[in-house]
Amino acid sequence: METFNVPLQPILVFLVVLARIGGLVTFAPFWAHRSISFNVRVVIAGVLSLTLTPFLLPRLQNIPADIFPLTLILLGELLIGLLLGFVGRIIFLGFEMGAHFLGAQMGFALAGVIDPNTNAQTTTFGILAQMLSIIVLLAANGHHWFLIAAVKSYETTAPGSFSLSPQLVDMLVRMSADALIVGVSLAAPAIIVLVVVEFGLEFFGRTAPQFQVFILGFPLKIGIGLWIVGASLYFIPTAFRDVLSTLYVGLDRVLGSI
Template sequence: MLETINLASIPAFLLVLVRVTAFFVTLPLFSYRNVPAQHKLGFGFFLALLMFFTIDVPIVLPNGTYILLLLKEALVGLMIGLIAYIILAAIQIAGGFIDFQMGFAIANVIDPQTGAQSPLIGQYLYTFALLFLLAVNGHHLMLDGVFYSYELIPMQAWLPLSDGNFADFVIQAFNQMFIIAFLMAVPVVGCLFLVDVALGIVARTVPQLNVFVVGLPLKILVAFIVLFLSIGIFMMLIENLFETMLATMRGLMQLFGGA
């Protein structure tokens, strides 16, 4: 009898496993490429095992729609993790704005999460943001989002992707991302704009001075001073960014669940 129950629960466990592991493919901090794939799979398996015995999982029998349910669970995990990464990418966009004004746009580093090149200052601020995320136990809140997603998105429900609210929600998420990136970059970019204006005035009044030689080191010095002085503002904006990220994840879950 026990073997029959275990065999009957395997399809439902696979649905839980697919959603949890899909979360870890795109979820910030958990999807880093320098984390071995074996660790991600093992952590996802044991987390799915704990969730399977904790949440109320209905008995799912394999039929013609079971493959579609597997694809739906994978899509839920990928989309919610991706929307969280999109919100957190505001830090690197702000760093790109700062790098462009500093003259660091040509010096990029490899992002360990995507494997692509990212701005130097953006990766610097992103590292601070991840450390701050760990310090305030933000990774626990993201795992809570994975756990409570089953309350908002039932396992046997279908996603309303044809609804226009989904496109509006994604557009609003992009809007929030760019607003926060702009607010993070304004202190440094604004000061560097004033430095450009001052160098332009000096170039007109003192033609003997080569502003191209003086301007680049001066802008780098001013940018680092402003970054040092405004690091507290950055932390406040990063905290607001985390709140926006968690609220966006929950909003997308409610939208998928039809709430």
């Protein structure tokens, strides 16, 4: 009776690729959106890993079959995928944060909604910015950039060689700070105008107490805020171009740091 021998190395390579792609699909924008169920994400990660394994098999050799070193390698691969996804999420979070700041200043925070993607309270402007950023990401094929970065990462970081260096931590902290700066800078013009309107309403309320400033303030701030948003639509493509450029550069910087 002939024995059926299954080569072990392709299976190990598949597991390594699955760990890195699985971490990416778990955290990256669009791929990790709540509208895509966990089961669908597992299937996507499996199909992508099966597709990439034959191409990566010549590069990935001598993967240990022992359970302890293999587990450490898989954990490192999972962290690399999560790291690549985190870069994309933190960059788009800056744009969503700016929209949230604007909505809160306009008064929409009093009618907050639950973000289905994060289960956190946000404003309608935050939800709108999140949906718009996903649409722009898909239109620019930005979701493919994460897969390309995951494949290119094997050229810079072999399985089992990942280490969380101080340079990488410093870069992630700087990117988080830059995301906050992007959010504040996008919403700053509207916030400044609305703060001036708020001071004007306070002054008007002091000089004419008979007027219901609290009631008049809500429609006034919402109207002015919507007018500013409409006037800023001309600059939205430039803002998204900068965000996508930052995403591309951020992925490239991470590949050079891991």
